[in-house]
Amino acid sequence: MPKSVFTDAYAFVVEYLLALRKEKGVSQVELARRLGKTQQFVSLVERKERRIDVVEFCVFVRALEGDPEAAVVEVARSLPDDAAI
Template sequence: MSKSAFSDAHQLLISALADARRDAGIHQADLAKIIGKDQSFISNIERGQRRVDVIEFYAIARALNVDPVQLFIEVVAGLPAKVEI
């Protein structure tokens, strides 16, 4: 797995997704069911073992009844000026 999967920027992204899930009062298994995946899919994301692409980010945010654009703005606001990929 690439080094960037464990970067501070990636951690910020997965923390935002996990926080949004918890704020929505949804368990990993329930979120996974909503998006048609196994619970391990969500667990792997939240543990930083799986990267999230923009479409997955959108689907997860929508499943949590969160505005994906607003959530992305919050993530971007916490990112450093230079992010390694």
């Protein structure tokens, strides 16, 4: 499988969502249902093969019954000082 084209800093975004999903005990199939997407869509995001924007990130967090504002703050605080795009 090819390496992700996304930055290491972006990996924390996906790791946050994956950890939240597992913490809530939600399967990819259930999350996909809540999002109105396919399980394959969720899988692509979690494998870092499909990048999501901040709106999608917030919708993911809401679908997992999390707090989008707190999630964005946590992700922002986790970024290294030399994070690049």
